[in-house]
Amino acid sequence: MPQAEQESIDHVELQDVSKHYGGVLALDRVSLKLKPGAVHALIGENGAGKSTLGKIIAGAVVADGGEMAIAGSTVSFRNPKEALDHGVALIAQEPSVVPRLSIAENVLLGSEPRRAGFVNRRALNRRYRELAADAGFDLPASAPAGRLRTAEQQQVEILRALARDATVIVMDEPSAALSGPDTERLHEIVRELVTRGKTILLISHFLREVLALAQTVTVLRDGRVVADLATAEATEGSLVEAMLGRPLTATFPDKTRPAKDAPLVLSVRGLSAPGVVAASVDVRQGEIVGLAGLVGAGRTELARAIYGAEPISAGEVVFGGETLRGGPRGRLAAGAALIPESRKDSGLIFTRSVLENATLARLDRLSSMGFVKRGAERRAGLEILERCQVRGARPSARVGALSGGNQQKVLFARMLLCEPRLLIADEPTRGVDVGAKRAIYEMLVSLAESGMGILLISSELEEILGLSDRVVVMRRGRTVAELVGPEMTEAAVLAAAFSEGVSR
Numbered sequence: 001m002p003q004a005e006q007e008s009i010d011h012v013e014l015q016d017v018s019k020h021y022g023g024v025l026a027l028d029r030v031s032l033k034l035k036p037g038a039v040h041a042l043i044g045e046n047g048a049g050k051s052t053l054g055k056i057i058a059g060a061v062v063a064d065g066g067e068m069a070i071a072g073s074t075v076s077f078r079n080p081k082e083a084l085d086h087g088v089a090l091i092a093q094e095p096s097v098v099p100r101l102s103i104a105e106n107v108l109l110g111s112e113p114r115r116a117g118f119v120n121r122r123a124l125n126r127r128y129r130e131l132a133a134d135a136g137f138d139l140p141a142s143a144p145a146g147r148l149r150t151a152e153q154q155q156v157e158i159l160r161a162l163a164r165d166a167t168v169i170v171m172d173e174p175s176a177a178l179s180g181p182d183t184e185r186l187h188e189i190v191r192e193l194v195t196r197g198k199t200i201l202l203i204s205h206f207l208r209e210v211l212a213l214a215q216t217v218t219v220l221r222d223g224r225v226v227a228d229l230a231t232a233e234a235t236e237g238s239l240v241e242a243m244l245g246r247p248l249t250a251t252f253p254d255k256t257r258p259a260k261d262a263p264l265v266l267s268v269r270g271l272s273a274p275g276v277v278a279a280s281v282d283v284r285q286g287e288i289v290g291l292a293g294l295v296g297a298g299r300t301e302l303a304r305a306i307y308g309a310e311p312i313s314a315g316e317v318v319f320g321g322e323t324l325r326g327g328p329r330g331r332l333a334a335g336a337a338l339i340p341e342s343r344k345d346s347g348l349i350f351t352r353s354v355l356e357n358a359t360l361a362r363l364d365r366l367s368s369m370g371f372v373k374r375g376a377e378r379r380a381g382l383e384i385l386e387r388c389q390v391r392g393a394r395p396s397a398r399v400g401a402l403s404g405g406n407q408q409k410v411l412f413a414r415m416l417l418c419e420p421r422l423l424i425a426d427e428p429t430r431g432v433d434v435g436a437k438r439a440i441y442e443m444l445v446s447l448a449e450s451g452m453g454i455l456l457i458s459s460e461l462e463e464i465l466g467l468s469d470r471v472v473v474m475r476r477g478r479t480v481a482e483l484v485g486p487e488m489t490e491a492a493v494l495a496a497a498f499s500e501g502v503s504r
Contacts, residue, residue, distance in 0.1 A: 475498075
């Protein structure tokens with residue numbers, strides 16, 4: 001085919017694609033054109049249909065109506081393998097690895113080099129090392145994938161797509177779990193893929209990322225296309241207004257700073273645990289303390305140790321004036337609650353209902369003689385779900401069918417039903433759109449103003465600086481700096497996160 005004729009054909013074209021889930025219309029006659037050798041962004045609030053559209057293109061979901069063409073030829077994928085056979089790969093929002101297989105085996109799963117019918121381990125590891133070196137990822141080939149953190153599992157997903165040499169790559173929130181340096185590396189990879197002629201559909205909540213990488217952006221609202229824009233003509237403000245149908249007020253809500261001598265809710269001294277070395281942090285009543293650092297710095301490990309989910313080898317956790325011992329159940333009973341980093345792996349039971357997930361941690365109070373009092377459960381659940389602004393979902397609906405923002409609010413509902421005095425929130429807005437982010441920010445500020453102490457972990461520096469009263473920085477399992485007031489700047493956090501010589 002002549003070059004001019006090839007460039008005139010859209011790499012991927014969707015015409016009037018629709019998708020229903022029961023009585024819910026997830027996509028309503030969506031049309032979309034992706035140009036070859038370009039990044040096309042897809043944005044919208046949670047529940048707008050972005051992930052559904054990406055999954056249809058990648059064969060993970062079958063459309064109810066409409067047509068799709070790749071390089072001018074009509075296609076209809078019934079599963080991801082058929083899509084891969086046509087050069088379409090999906091990097092899903094939630095990483096999916098086989099825990100017991102090695103990293104190399106996960107990356108090349110289904111395309112392993114073989115000899116005489118058996119997997120050629122030497123060739124497999126060699127091919128993996130080539131891919132990892134090309135991408136700049138430092139993940140050991142033989143390590144079990146199940147031991148990886150969320151950010152590292154995302155890197156496995158990226159390598160898996162690269163291993164298939166896909167010409168169309170759908171990236172659903174690829175940087176949601178990555179730190180600043182890892183995100184920059186991902187952006188470099190995306191730009192390199194585009195120079196090789198790859199077509200990228202980027203689904204992202206990060207509008208700066210969209211404006212930095214994409215040439216075109218499509219905005220979905222309630223399953224419909226409401227805007228197709230050249231990013232050169234767009235701003236964060238105009239994209240937010242298109243997504244929401246209205247302007248968004250200031251990103252972070254105003255908050256009342258707690259008194260400097262407010263009572264201590266949490267005092268951690270010299271704590272050592274898996275991934276943590278002699279870490280110390282205080283949280284006062286009504287205070288939001290941000291815990292910052294690079295991926296692998298030990299933030300999640302510290303949170304889990306404080307919550308009793310990891311064994312403590314040294315140091316102490318003092319909560320409300322008493323040293324805490326035992327596991328998560330005792331911590332929760334004492335008034336300490338945790339929003340985990342991954343709602344999929346450690347938070348929600350996706351096959352159970354919204355109501356059941358919201359009340360799970362309080363069944364001891366909602367039961368009698370081993371039986372759940374359904375009336376009491378429903379009343380308590382509906383009240384806390386309303387308080388946490390879980391919208392548009394029946395209490396009986398499977399929580400896995402909810403948008404990411406509503407799923408996160410259900411997690412908050414479960415923990416707040418326990419009436420904690422300390423809330424540890426680990427990446428509370430991961431995979432959440434701008435509207436839901438604002439709602440979660442307002443919830444955190446409101447909880448702090450009611451007297452709750454909050455330990456906030458986030459990979460988004462803007463979020464840490466916008467919400468926190470103080471910032472504690474971790475590096476290699478240690479707390480290395482504490483920043484207050486004017487000291488709380490992006491440059492200061494990064495300097496502490498990277499510097500060898502900073503001490504707390």
